Amino acid sequence: MARTGYDFQSLTQENRDWKEARAMSKEIIQFDQAMFETKLDAMVRDKVEQIVNAMLDEEADLIANAARYERSDGRKAYRAGHYARRFTVKAGRLGLKVPKLKGALFESALI
Numbered sequence: 001m002a003r004t005g006y007d008f009q010s011l012t013q014e015n016r017d018w019k020e021a022r023a024m025s026k027e028i029i030q031f032d033q034a035m036f037e038t039k040l041d042a043m044v045r046d047k048v049e050q051i052v053n054a055m056l057d058e059e060a061d062l063i064a065n066a067a068r069y070e071r072s073d074g075r076k077a078y079r080a081g082h083y084a085r086r087f088t089v090k091a092g093r094l095g096l097k098v099p100k101l102k103g104a105l106f107e108s109a110l111i
Contacts, residue, residue, distance in 0.1 A: 045092040052087075053097050055110055060099035063106060077104035087111060 057068070060079070066072035068079055080100040087094045099106055 041092060045094065048089065048091045049094045049096070052094060052110065056096065056099060056108060059108055059110065060101060060106055063104050064101060077101040085111075 061067045064075060064077040064079065066075040078101065080102045082097040082099045085096045085098050087096050096111070098108070098111075
């Protein structure tokens with residue numbers, strides 16, 4: 001009768017390989033908290049800036065009663081470009097493009 005048993009040498013080798021792979025994974029995966037927070041802050045700041053600028057443009061469209069470059073009989077004002085403003089919020093310092101209007105005063109409820 002043949003005896004079946006465990007091959008303790010190969011099991012030990014598999015154990016060593018597993019331990020080495022686990023040690024290597026700890027070395028490979030590194031997380032730099034400061035860099036992550038800096039990049040995340042920059043992404044949030046950029047998105048907030050885009051959203052606020054889009055809201056300002058939409059507000060100017062409502063005041064003018066027409067979108068930019070739109071020809072309309074009901075237009076109350078015309079676009080005259082924009083001017084830059086810096087605005088500091090919790091996300092950081094935003095560069096805003098405040099629309100200028102001819103024929104109406106642009107007063108934003110946003111800023």
